Amino acid sequence: MLGGGMTLTLDALNRMNPADFAAAIGDTFELASWVAESAATRRPFPTVTSLHNAMIGTVRAAPREHQVEFLSGHPDLAGKAARAGAMTDDSKREQASVGLDSLSEEEFARFHRLNDAYKAKFGFPFIVCVRRHTRDSILAQFERRLGHDQATEFAAALHEVFFITRLRIAAKVTGEGMPIVNGRLSTHVLDTDAGRPAVGVAIELYEFVGEKAHYIQSAITNADGRTDQPLIGGRPLPIGRYELRFAVGDHFRSRGIATGDPPFLDIVPLRFSIAEPEGHYHVPLLCTPWSYSTYRGS
Amino acid sequence: MLGGGMTLTLDALNRMNPADFAAAIGDTFELASWVAESAATRRPFPTVTSLHNAMIGTVRAAPREHQVEFLSGHPDLAGKAARAGAMTDDSKREQASVGLDSLSEEEFARFHRLNDAYKAKFGFPFIVCVRRHTRDSILAQFERRLGHDQATEFAAALHEVFFITRLRIAAKVTGEGMPIVNGRLSTHVLDTDAGRPAVGVAIELYEFVGEKAHYIQSAITNADGRTDQPLIGGRPLPIGRYELRFAVGDHFRSRGIATGDPPFLDIVPLRFSIAEPEGHYHVPLLCTPWSYSTYRGS
Amino acid sequence: MLGGGMTLTLDALNRMNPADFAAAIGDTFELASWVAESAATRRPFPTVTSLHNAMIGTVRAAPREHQVEFLSGHPDLAGKAARAGAMTDDSKREQASVGLDSLSEEEFARFHRLNDAYKAKFGFPFIVCVRRHTRDSILAQFERRLGHDQATEFAAALHEVFFITRLRIAAKVTGEGMPIVNGRLSTHVLDTDAGRPAVGVAIELYEFVGEKAHYIQSAITNADGRTDQPLIGGRPLPIGRYELRFAVGDHFRSRGIATGDPPFLDIVPLRFSIAEPEGHYHVPLLCTPWSYSTYRGS
Amino acid sequence: MLGGGMTLTLDALNRMNPADFAAAIGDTFELASWVAESAATRRPFPTVTSLHNAMIGTVRAAPREHQVEFLSGHPDLAGKAARAGAMTDDSKREQASVGLDSLSEEEFARFHRLNDAYKAKFGFPFIVCVRRHTRDSILAQFERRLGHDQATEFAAALHEVFFITRLRIAAKVTGEGMPIVNGRLSTHVLDTDAGRPAVGVAIELYEFVGEKAHYIQSAITNADGRTDQPLIGGRPLPIGRYELRFAVGDHFRSRGIATGDPPFLDIVPLRFSIAEPEGHYHVPLLCTPWSYSTYRGS
DSSP states (O other), X not given: OOXXXXXXXXHHHHHSOHHHHHHHHGGGSTTOHHHHHXXXXXXXXXXXXXXXXXXXXXXXXXXXXXXXXXXXXXXXXXXXXXXXXXXXHHHHHHHHHTTTTSOOHHHHHHHHHHHHHHHHHHSSOOOOOGGGBOHHHXXXXXXXXXXXXXXXXHHHHHHHHHHHHHHHHHHHEESSSOOOOOEEEEOBEEETXXXXXXXXXXXXXXXXXXXXXXXXXXXXXXXXXXXXXXXXXXXXXXXXXXXXXXEHHHHHHHTTOOOOSSOSOSEXXXXXXXXXXXXXXXXXXXXXXXEEEEEOBO | OOOSSOOEEHHHHHHSOXXXXXXXXXXXXXXXXXXXXHHHTTOOOSSHHHHHHHHHHHHHHSOHHHHHHHHHTSOXXXXXXXXXXXXXXXXXXXXXXXXXXXXXXXXXXXXXXHHHHHHHHHSSOOOOOGGGBOHHHHHHHHHHHHTSOHHHHHHHHHHHHHHHHHHHHHHHEESSSOOOOOEEEEOBEEETTTTEEOOSOEEEEEEEETTEEEEEEEEXXXXXXXXXXXXXXXXXXXXXXXXXXXXXXXXXXXXXOOOTTXXXXXXXXXXXXXXXXXXXXXXXXXXXXXXEEEEOBO | OOOSSOOEEHXXXXXSOHHHHHHHHGGXXXXXXXXXXXXXXXXXXXSHHHHHHHHHHHHHHSOHHHHHHHHHTSOOTTOHHHHHTOSOHHHHHHHHHTTTTSOOHXXXXXXXXXXXXXXXXXXXXXXXXXXXXXXXXXXXXXXXHHTSOHHHHHHHHHHHHHHHHHHHHHHHEESSSOOOOOEEEEOBEEETTTTEEOTTOXXXXXXXXXXXXXXXXXXXXXXXXXXXXXXXXXXXXXXXXXXXXXXXXXXHHHTTOOOTTTTSOSEEEEEEEXXXXXXEEEOOEEEETTEEEEEOBO | OOOSSOOXXXXXXXXXXXXXXXXXXXXXXXXXXXXHHXXXXXXOOSSHHHHHHHHHHHHHHSOHHHHHHHHHTSOOTTOHHHHHTOSOHHXXXXXXXXXXXXXXXXXXXXXXXXXXXXXXXXXXXXXXXXXXXXHHHHHHHHHHHHTSOHHHHHHHHHHHHHHHHXXXXXXXXXXXXXXXXXXXXXXXXXXXXXTEEOOSOEXXXXXXXXXXXXXXXXXXXXXXXXXXXXXXXXXOOOBEEEEEEEEHHHHHHXXXXXXXXXXSOSEEEEEEEEOOTXXXXXXXXXXXXXXXXXXXXX
């Protein structure tokens, strides 16, 4: 038996008997162990990426009715299954990661309406790789994809399956040639009045849902003006709109610099969007008591 | 009879008989026509500023009990008088200008508590030149001044009377040597990717009350990247915290520049504070699709 | 008789008899009074611009041999005529303005070679509106235009005649609808560490000839951080490469700010080029003791 | 026998017999083997820094006449010895590193005059740690120190000996607790118009001697917009004034961006000074076709 936490090596998978192989990674493709069974016959795989490509290739090569059946096997997003908990562990974790397991009645109703409209039009549930999105961008994409024609949307759904399963494989299997599934959001604060990194500056990260900014986490700049950990790392960067807030007023006050009461700059917000979940977003703040600038850095 | 709207010339005031003089500007000092009566005897005044200085000098030179009586003649801030409308027209206009005539029950209660605590400690009502403040900074100042000792606060109250009456005189009298009572908040948007002013950029100005941003007004940049009118002008700049929001994403989209979906920069907020009501705050935005900067300019 | 200094009104020109008209502005088109004589018959002109367009139109409509003869009537650039002074007053002033009357033997020889090569290829002398160029860009253009074919170069020469005569007409005639012939180079210095314009900063303007920077002029920033006069104004901006040098180190030293010995920033150079003689180039400096930025502003 | 190139370990030094110890590192203190002999008696040293401190301590504790004799043992800067080659290998290398072995007759004469004036006033030759200076800052310091009184200058001379010998020890001995003797000058170029590092940008580094910029070296930005090696590293940063020049025009031209002929920005110079030879100077360029900024970063 394999718990979600444990990881497998690619070597082990290459050497297993077909049944164990399918048991080990079959559930990475929602309720479609046949994908793993077919992949088993094409071993050995030199890289984890090639393993995933083989499995996706199996889906793409399958007859249309198998593909539709496979897509239909996915749970509704924020659907009754989510509430009832009747989903695979992976699906539970993924939907929870973006708060879809704790929607208000109204939000739940909205998703319900969207799911029904989507299934009525396309014949399978709306599928999106939630780990690559904020709740905000999921809703935006839901509305947009409802406007697609059948062919466009069928391709879009398979593309999301690619992202979902790539993440599941990367989480489950270790070995050569791991697919790149993680991004990084980082910052640093430079006090260009002192010509030094700004140390001990409090930073807050917010995510937008509609016009509301939701608090995500805090950090403090270290001796190098950076945060010890990336603001987001070790996972895909959720597509969405963000705001970083820097307690610049406290920083200059601590240096004994007064620019009025209230100070000209106190909390400095930097508002930006993330569109590449696997990319690196470095969003620094260069500031003086009377000015600041930012840019997408590297 | 003089309506609030009409304005007087300094020459006319210098030539009036004492009774008309007092009738004309007596109410600029809340319920204290004696201030104008005394000033009448020191005419002629070469400048409007010297007229106001003479009136303030009269208050400063008056015996303490007259001063306290004078201060006590001022209405409570957001007090019952404000609701009942039992105030001079000037006081009504001033308190309304910052929304003190339309507080929620809770806000009203808070002001009520503060007023009582203040009067219990100092023996006269809390006086502040509301035209020089946002609601936020009035509350901040109220809390701070409650901590003063009697002497410090007595001086602070008279200083606010100076600001209040200077504005009233400047609104009522025209002539040589007008006191400077207005400030200016302006901006401009430069597209440093195109090396040109950014034309047609939508701008919104917000004022903070606590952590909430309240919408004040909108503007669109003209051919020079500026707004046709200052964002705030022709009046004191209310002390407080503000946020300008620029629709930068729309601007670059209109230039056919795509930086992802969503775009890296969409709405760019610039958050700053105003501490000098009679000052000039120029807060420009220099932007590219991937960077921006601001500063207090001139 | 009209001295170079005096100016004519368009009204006067419209009312003169043809002979006086031709005498008054005939020499604006080098040795080609027939241009003015023809224009005389098309009066009255509503604007100075339409007067100039009529004269240029006459040249464009003339038979090729007249055009070539007209072009051939222009003096060599930095040629023997320049040295001997055998040129119209306008040509003398124009060539002197860019130092073509005071070349070294070597420079003179280079121009001489270029002139001979040009005339040998095209059959008329090299014509350029020197007032719109630096010596550097004249040489660059000379080399480039030598590569043209006959048709391209003939058009280029007439285009330069358009610029030359437009300037001469604008200098000689005043009235409605003056053509735009002047540009403007300006700057301002903002100390974003103090949040104020930087006052009393010494600025030097240099023009590049090859890799050598030639000093042109100095200025000091006023109370608004600007120069009282534009760095270049009231004339076309000579196309070329420039460097502004700001004594930023002295400014911060005068504020008592020490950033090391020598200071991190002392003389800050901004190097840029001008390509639009009739444009406005605003090249500001935003600086702190440890950082600076510039941009083409408006 | 130890060649200049070989390095010793601290352990070996701690275990040598006194004679070998003195032979091994005696020449780090110019013609003063007695310093090493005395240090030999205080072994073992836990760190290379403590070894150097012990040797410097010996000098500081020595009788004044020994100290003066020691200082007098140093060769004239750019003196006859330098030309004749009559100096220790270390002194030769050091003076050559800043070009003092190849002065013009005029420069040589100037140093000669300064040396004579200095010795006449203080009784020992002018000593400076040339590896921490540019030729420009050596001359500046020479003039300044000539103005010192005897006591101030005596301390200044010993302080330079500290720097000189610290570098020699660090070059000769390896082991625990090495003294920090090296600085770093680095840059990176960010194209904030593209939101990416600027790749393949040609950079030149110049050092100022008076008003003349002397070329030092070139580099090209790599895929991260940085240079593969620091511009200066693995040695002290010579105190002095520098200019970095970036071929920004070529970069934007290669991206197909035209901003006029000539382009608004072509070669962008950043001029700055280094005052901390053991510090880290990061001087980046953020640029668009129409703007740029720089700052001392980290």
